[in-house]
Amino acid sequence: MSPRTTISMLLALTTLGLVSCGQQQPAAEIDPALGRACFDAHLPTLPPGSQYEGIAGGTAERIRIRSMTGTRVETFDCSLGAEGEVEPIDS
Secondary structure: OOHHHHHHHHHHHHHHHHHHOOOOOOOOOOOHHHHHHHHHHHHHHOOOOOEEEEEEEEOOOEEEEEEEOOOOEEEEEEEEOOOOOEEEEOO
């Protein structure tokens, strides 16, 4: 196998690996604004520089989000009120 072929294969596999690690899409029925509101509700207790990563799942009463908090991705839960209010649930 030539060096050019080896490098091409390595780049293709690396790209494939990075694409497969991307954010997973939440269920269509969960409003993306609720995920951001849940993150904002937890933000005062998160380390500086924490970043919202997306919705991990949810039901009619709860939502779970992912957040990068330093060197790892963690999940956080919020309750969803009848009027659309979002309250953090302490773990």
